[in-house]
Amino acid sequence: MSTRxxxxxxxxxxxxxxxxxxxxxxxxxxxxxxxxxxxxxxxxRGVYFPSRYDDVxxxxxDTENFSSRRIIVRETPPxxxxxxxxxxxxxxxxxxxxxxxxxxxxxxIKRYEQHTRDICGKLVARFADKGGCDAAVDYxxxxxxxxxxxxxxxxxxxGDRFRTWIHEILELxxxxxxxxxxxxxETTKYFQAEIEKxxxxxxxxxxxxxxxxxxxxxxxxxxxxxxxxxxxxxxxIDTTWSAIGSCFWHLAQHSQDRQRLVADxxxxxxxxxxxxxxxxxxxxxxxxxxxxxxxxxxxxPGQMVLLSFPxxxxxxxxxxxxxxxxxxxxxxxxxxxxxxxxxxxxxxxxRMEITVALQxxxxxxxxxxxxxxxxxxxxxxxxxxxRKLPVIFN
Amino acid sequence: VTKVKVDREKCQGHARCAAxxxxxFVLDALGNAxxxxxxxxxxxxxxxxxxxxxxxxxxAIEVIEEKA
Numbered sequence: 001m002s003t004r005x006x007x008x009x010x011x012x013x014x015x016x017x018x019x020x021x022x023x024x025x026x027x028x029x030x031x032x033x034x035x036x037x038x039x040x041x042x043x044x045r046g047v048y049f050p051s052r053y054d055d056v057x058x059x060x061x062d063t064e065n066f067s068s069r070r071i072i073v074r075e076t077p078p079x080x081x082x083x084x085x086x087x088x089x090x091x092x093x094x095x096x097x098x099x100x101x102x103x104x105x106x107x108x109i110k111r112y113e114q115h116t117r118d119i120c121g122k123l124v125a126r127f128a129d130k131g132g133c134d135a136a137v138d139y140x141x142x143x144x145x146x147x148x149x150x151x152x153x154x155x156x157x158x159g160d161r162f163r164t165w166i167h168e169i170l171e172l173x174x175x176x177x178x179x180x181x182x183x184x185x186e187t188t189k190y191f192q193a194e195i196e197k198x199x200x201x202x203x204x205x206x207x208x209x210x211x212x213x214x215x216x217x218x219x220x221x222x223x224x225x226x227x228x229x230x231x232x233x234x235x236x237i238d239t240t241w242s243a244i245g246s247c248f249w250h251l252a253q254h255s256q257d258r259q260r261l262v263a264d265x266x267x268x269x270x271x272x273x274x275x276x277x278x279x280x281x282x283x284x285x286x287x288x289x290x291x292x293x294x295x296x297x298x299x300x301p302g303q304m305v306l307l308s309f310p311x312x313x314x315x316x317x318x319x320x321x322x323x324x325x326x327x328x329x330x331x332x333x334x335x336x337x338x339x340x341x342x343x344x345x346x347x348x349x350x351r352m353e354i355t356v357a358l359q360x361x362x363x364x365x366x367x368x369x370x371x372x373x374x375x376x377x378x379x380x381x382x383x384x385x386x387r388k389l390p391v392i393f394n
Numbered sequence: 395v396t397k398v399k400v401d402r403e404k405c406q407g408h409a410r411c412a413a414x415x416x417x418x419f420v421l422d423a424l425g426n427a428x429x430x431x432x433x434x435x436x437x438x439x440x441x442x443x444x445x446x447x448x449x450x451x452x453x454a455i456e457v458i459e460e461k462a
Contacts, residue, residue, distance in 0.1 A: 098424060105425035106409055269413070273449075331448040339451055343406035348425070 011036035015043050016073070016283075016306065017174065022378050026323065029311040038297035044073050046303035047285075048294070053315035053335070055295040059286060059305055060339040063090050066286035066305060068342060072382065073285045073304045075175045081184055083231035084224055086342065093341055095215045100228065103151075103206055106348045112147055113352055119146050120360035128364045128393075132371060135252070136389035140244035143357055147349070148236040152229065153205025154194065161190075166238050171381045184230075191229045195222070206232070232346075239281050240350045242385020243336075244357045246279035247272070250325060252370045252391050257327050262366040265359060271327040272354050277334035278325045280310040283382040284338065309335045310384065367394035395460045397433040398443050402426065404454035411446035411455060418443055427454075 007018050010028050015021065021028060032039050032051040039049040050056050059066055067089050069080060081087075085096035102108060123142055127133035145159040165183045173180030194207055202208040210228060213220050220228075251258040261268055284307040288299045299305070313334045316322040337344035344350070370376065374390035398418050400411070407426045411419040417439055419427045435443045435457070447455040 101407065101424040105407075105421060105423070106412065107421070330445065333449055333451050333453075335451055337408065337451075340406065343408060343451075348409060 011039045012041070013043070014039050014041045014047075014049055016049075016382065017380055022380055025310070025384075026314060029308070029314060030323070033311075033315065038295045040297070044075060044304065045077075046300070047073050048288075048297065048299055048303060048305045049308065049311075050295055050297075050305065051308065051311045051315075052295060053312040053318040056307060056309065056312035056335065057339050058294055059307055060335075060342070062292070063093075063341065065288065065290045065292040065299075067289045068093075068286060070287045070304065071285050072170070072174070073306060074173065074177070074180075076177050078173075078177050078180055078184075081227075081230075082223065083227040083234075085228075085345070086231050086235065087227070090341070096224070096228070097341070097345065099210070099213050099215065099220070100232075100345050103209065104345050104348055109348045109352050112150060112349070113356060115150055116143070116147050116353055116356045117360060119143060120357050124361055124364045132368075132390065132392040134389055135248040135368075135391050136241075136245040136386045139361065140248065140357070140385075140389070141238075141241045143244060143353055144237045144240035144350075147353055148233060151206050151236075151349075152194075152232060153198075153203050153207050162233060162237060166234055169234060170238060170383055171379065174381055187230050187233070188226055191226050192222075194229075195225065235344075236346050236349065238379070238383050238385070239344075240346075240353050242281035242379060242383050243276060243279070243350060243354050245386040245389055246281065246384075247275045247354060247358055248361070248391065249370075249376065249386050249389055250275060250279065252368055252389070254325070255367075255369070257325070258362075258366070258368075260327065261358065262362050265362070267328060268355055268358050268362075269351075270329070272351060272358065273332045273334065274325055274327050274329045275354070276336035276351075277313045277319065277329070277332055278323075279384075280313050280334065280336035281383050281385050282336070282338075282344070283308045283310060283384070284342070285382065306382070309338060365393050368392060369394065396435040396437075396440050396443065397458045397460060398429045398435055398446070399433050399456045399458060400427045400429050401454045401456070402428065404452045406452050406454075408451050410449040410451070414449055415439065415442040415446040419446065 007015050029051045037052045085093050088096050146156045149156045168179045168183035198208045286305045288301050288303050314322045337347040368391045371390035371392050377388040379387050405426050412421050420430050443457045
């Protein structure tokens with residue numbers, strides 16, 4: 001990362017791997033929104049960055065001019081790695097998405113709530129008496145990985161392996177295609193073995209359920225199945241872990257908000273929406289496939305667009321006091337889970353996990369603050385959240 | 395009479411309406427919303443109807459005030 005050429009002008013040469021962007025992107029986006037609402041860079045073989053809500057929305061809705069076949073901006077384009085439905089365009093997108101949706105409705109997710117509560121309770125019990133912990137490493141990162149494992153029917157102890165793959169695919173893989181392809185190959189082998197185990201003895205889990213799935217009466221291909229499993233594993237873990245981490249990063253620094261949630265836990269779901277707005281973890285990407293114009297900026301086919309839901313959520317034209325975290329914000333039409341046909345399939349799961357994670361922690365540890373002797377570090381790439389978050393319990 | 399209506403073409407299943415006003419919205423098997431019954435909003439729930447509308451990321455909810 002230190003070897004990257006420094007950015008001199010965010011409007012014409014931005015780099016989302018720049019340490020300043022990783023550390024605190026919000027002032028950069030604010031400046032862009034004023035001066036050059038659709039930024040561009042020649043890095044990564046050409047990428048646009050719309051920073052206004054309306055432009056992000058326009059791209060998200062426009063499946064004619066923008067394709068989801070590439071959804072991560074990388075230095076070199078890898079061979080296409082389908083993970084339907086997130087990498088699908090119409091008309092293939094709808095049937096691929098409908099296949100997964102029933103498993104992710106609010107009612108379907110309720111099945112996992114008690115288990116999530118147990119996971120959180122056990123994690124908190126490990127460090128509650130120790131005077132402090134790393135809220136990202138010891139707590140946030142441990143929750144989604146276990147919940148997803150339970151859903152898919154995989155051992156919860158495999159967390160380290162899953163996190164390594166995610167780090168390789170979403171972070172290291174941006175600049176290192178060899179690392180990316182190695183991780184993709186390993187996930188394929190791992191999931192093939194899991195499919196094999198279930199052929200003779202189906203289980204009560206999502207993998208078995210997907211193995212039975214049909215589109216237009218025909219079973220889905222093994223590639224489709226592997227892609228969907230990879231998607232659920234990757235998209236369901238570091239995203240939610242980042243969101244949970246950001247909640248604690250905020251609460252560790254804002255004692256009034258923390259005390260209010262401790263005193264009034266019924267406010268937690270509303271606060272979660274505000275944390276999702278202000279600290280939305282996920283930036284997606286699209287490939288421009290036809291000449292088009294967004295926010296007055298002509299876009300060329302073959303280039304990529306960073307689709308920053310986090311920037312959209314901070315647009316003062318849409319959100320009053322956009323840079324302030326207002327935990328009881330009533331009108332909150334945020335786009336943390338995307339807009340349009342690619343709305344995050346795991347949104348109900350993520351909301352449940354974040355809410356439960358806050359409830360269980362605040363019950364046992366109502367008072368905490370950032371460790372002044374330690375440094376908070378942030379993830380690189382297009383999922384944003386704290387990766388080290390040392391806190392001290394008061 | 396006040397009514398709510400979900401535009402089924404616009405709805406993408408964010409499920410905010412069903413969370414904020416469960417009396418007024420129901421979700422189908424895919425998690426997409428529709429108005430409960432014929433969408434009529436009892437007087438006491440009018441505020442909730444507007445709250446659901448204000449929180450729909452897809453602008454898929456209409457609150458209609460019909461003159462009797």
